[in-house]
Amino acid sequence: MxxxxxxxxxxxxxxxxxxxxxxxxxxxxxxxxxxxxxxxxxxxxxxxxxxxESEWCHQIESSSMLTMGMTCLFCITITVILPWYILIGNNY
Structure with missing residues (x-):
């Protein structure tokens, strides 16, 4: 609402x-x-x-740090693996 x-x-x-x-x-x-x-x-x-005062700033959970860390790890993994798969993986 x-x-x-x-x-x-x-x-x-x-x-x-x-x-x-x-x-x-x-x-x-x-x-x-x-x-x-x-x-x-x-x-x-x-x-x-x-x-x-807005209420949302008091409702931020500590799990957001874990979620952000996992998202960063996923993005870095995709950034490294996807170019390798496109350039090298298709040759095998």
Whole structure:
């Protein structure tokens, strides 16, 4: 089950000096913004869900180290044996 995070509604505003800046009108969808031009950030507030710790980092098991080691060993074995089989193994 995936829980969607609401994205903020961003509004491009202009100061009296002509500088452009983004501001949020309300709590909305995505806090990430891509700027096409150089802008000055005047306001930034984290939403409540951004301050919460993620649960997945606490659920990592110690067996992941064993799994990663076995995967590396498998990849190295394939890297050594496969070229040998292709180049030398077909000649016999």
């Amino acid at each position: 995936t829980i969607g995070v609401p994205e903020p509604q961003w509004i491009l505003d202009q100061t009296g000096s002509g500088s452009l800046f983004w501001r949020r009108d309300s709590m909305g969808k995505n806090p990430r913004v891509k700027f096409r031009y150089e802008v000055e950030v005047k306001e930034f507030q984290r939403a409540a869900h951004e301050l919460e």
